[in-house]
Amino acid sequence: MKMxxxxxxxxxxxxxxxxKDITLSIEEGEVISIVGAxxxxxxxxxxxxxxxxxxxxxxxxxxNQRIDKLPAxxxxxxGIVQVPEGRRIFPLMTVYENLLIGSSxxxxxxxxxxxxxxxxxxxxxxxxxxxxxGRTMSGGEQQMLAIGRALMAMPRLLMLDEPSMxxxxxxxxxxxxxxxxxxxxxxxxxxxxxxxxxxMRLSQRSYVLENGYFxxxxxxxxxxxxxxxxxxxxxx
Amino acid sequence: xxxxSVVANGLSMGAIYGLIAxxxxxxxxxxxxxxxxxxxxxxxSMMISYWLWAATGLSPYVLIIxxxxxxxxxxxxxxxxxxxxxxxxxxxxxxxxxVLLLTAALAIVLENLALMVFGADYVMAKTSxxxxxxxxxxxTVSAARFYGLIIALVVAxxxxxxxxxxQTGRNLRATGQDRNAASLMGIDITRxxxxxxxxxxxxxxxxxxxxxxxxxxxxxxxxxxxxKAFIVVVLGGLGSVPGALLGGxxxxxxxxxxxxxxxxxxxxxxxxxxxxxxLFTKPSGIFGSPYEW
Numbered sequence: 460m461k462m463x464x465x466x467x468x469x470x471x472x473x474x475x476x477x478x479k480d481i482t483l484s485i486e487e488g489e490v491i492s493i494v495g496a497x498x499x500x501x502x503x504x505x506x507x508x509x510x511x512x513x514x515x516x517x518x519x520x521x522x523n524q525r526i527d528k529l530p531a532x533x534x535x536x537x538g539i540v541q542v543p544e545g546r547r548i549f550p551l552m553t554v555y556e557n558l559l560i561g562s563s564x565x566x567x568x569x570x571x572x573x574x575x576x577x578x579x580x581x582x583x584x585x586x587x588x589x590x591x592x593g594r595t596m597s598g599g600e601q602q603m604l605a606i607g608r609a610l611m612a613m614p615r616l617l618m619l620d621e622p623s624m625x626x627x628x629x630x631x632x633x634x635x636x637x638x639x640x641x642x643x644x645x646x647x648x649x650x651x652x653x654x655x656x657x658x659m660r661l662s663q664r665s666y667v668l669e670n671g672y673f674x675x676x677x678x679x680x681x682x683x684x685x686x687x688x689x690x691x692x693x694x695x
Numbered sequence: 696x697x698x699x700s701v702v703a704n705g706l707s708m709g710a711i712y713g714l715i716a717x718x719x720x721x722x723x724x725x726x727x728x729x730x731x732x733x734x735x736x737x738x739x740s741m742m743i744s745y746w747l748w749a750a751t752g753l754s755p756y757v758l759i760i761x762x763x764x765x766x767x768x769x770x771x772x773x774x775x776x777x778x779x780x781x782x783x784x785x786x787x788x789x790x791x792x793x794v795l796l797l798t799a800a801l802a803i804v805l806e807n808l809a810l811m812v813f814g815a816d817y818v819m820a821k822t823s824x825x826x827x828x829x830x831x832x833x834x835t836v837s838a839a840r841f842y843g844l845i846i847a848l849v850v851a852x853x854x855x856x857x858x859x860x861x862q863t864g865r866n867l868r869a870t871g872q873d874r875n876a877a878s879l880m881g882i883d884i885t886r887x888x889x890x891x892x893x894x895x896x897x898x899x900x901x902x903x904x905x906x907x908x909x910x911x912x913x914x915x916x917x918x919x920x921x922x923k924a925f926i927v928v929v930l931g932g933l934g935s936v937p938g939a940l941l942g943g944x945x946x947x948x949x950x951x952x953x954x955x956x957x958x959x960x961x962x963x964x965x966x967x968x969x970x971x972x973x974l975f976t977k978p979s980g981i982f983g984s985p986y987e988w
Contacts, residue, residue: 509879511878530883532882532883535878535879535881540880543875543876549872552869563862563880563882564881609880
């Protein structure tokens with residue numbers, strides 16, 4: 460069943476249009492990836508879906524509800540939760556407080572204890588560092604915290620914006636492992652990445668974003684074997 | 696007056712300065728707005744408290760339960776009706792300047808309205824304890840100032856606990872630390888801003904009831920405290936809660952101790968001298984840090 464549908468949106472900042480006529484759909488339970496180079500518009504797309512930026516034209520639908528005019532916190536309430544680029548954890552709060560902020564919505568608050576258990580089980584490092592202040596943690600730990608915080612909000616659709624950015628190869632693997640575990644949990648995942656190979660291996664379908672429009676889309680397996688992708692993104 | 700009594704008086708005035716600065720620092724920490732109407736809103740709180748005291752004859756301190764909610768609503772509505780539209784028009788600006796002008800204008804309007812309604816007279820709530828002096832061994836302190844100190848410290852403490860341990864407090868801090876991340880976590884930023892402004896204004900009502908038994912009220916009384924609140928927050932670190940209280944106490948102590956050795960006009964110079972010294976040596980203030988909430 461279709462969950463999220465993005466219909467022909469144009470979006471950007473002020474007079475600058477970054478995204479041109481973007482159309483995209485995600486099925487319930489799917490893991491999809493959006494790949495592309497720096498500046499292709501990946502973050503703009505996620506922020507438009509999240510309601511941080513208003514699209515200039517086009518529509519965004521969740522199930523049977525149009526959401527492109529809703530404020531960001533309402534969209535989170537509906538179950539679309541973003542793990543933002545650069546982690547954006549609350550730097551002066553402890554790990555535990557960050558997780559509490561994630562579950563401050565009424566929907567998530569009633570299941571706080573359960574979710575906390577789930578997050579600590581999935582990301583044991585957070586349990587060890589429960590009382591540590593966010594900004595004193597390493598990049599990898601901060602990324603785990605950002606993912607944990609988003610899971611506390613009980614997402615139906617989890618959108619991750621370059622979760623592997625700035626991490627060591629070892630940690631990149633850990634992060635991707637975590638994401639694939641989340642994908643098995645009945646949570647729909649939209650992954651935005653520059654690490655094309657890993658993102659496509661993890662996802663069922665992929666979209667390739669180039670200069671603000673989708674140049675290619677299809678099953679990740681086929682795209683991985685596509686000559687253009689191989690040449691431009693995989694360096695083969 | 697003995698030295699310890701001077702210190703006690705300085706502490707009490709300083710704690711009230713701190714309380715006023717707390718509202719300023721809260722609003723800045725969360726909204727990144729300098730509220731120039733803080734002084735005028737203090738004046739308004741003092742006027743309302745005085746009027747309620749005169750009308751009911753209740754102890755000014757009891758009036759907190761009425762004045763604080765009134766001022767919360769005043770602040771909340773100020774944000775919703777006046778500040779929000781301006782903020783929305785500049786929503787991509789981190790520290791919006793036009794809001795600064797708006798709050799300055801609000802201060803002028805409030806002061807002149809007060810002049811129109813209350814007149815330019817100086818009034819004070821002459822309570823049963825206004826002229827009473829308390830003695831603790833060698834330390835003597837005016838009863839009204841002593842009660843003011845206690846109230847200021849208790850409220851500052853409660854406010855700190857609220858900020859650290861309640862859900863609303865946590866949401867306020869999260870919004871101050873990263874507005875976009877907070878809204879991605881489901882926090883309603885518009886509402887949080889209005890609450891922050893409401894609480895910042897409600898804190899003034901506490902300072903107001905602490906002040907009226909010993910401090911004259913007039914339409915421009917806010918200006919005196921406004922200037923000091925600015926010095927206090929910069930001294931303590933803009934956006935820092937403990938900094939506001941400590942900064943307030945430092946200023947209060949300098950004023951009262953220095954007044955023993957020099958004329959009152961010179962103590963003002965001394966306050967600014969200390970202020971400059973801190974700015975030169977630690978520009979971010981005593982408790983200042985790049986991000987504070």
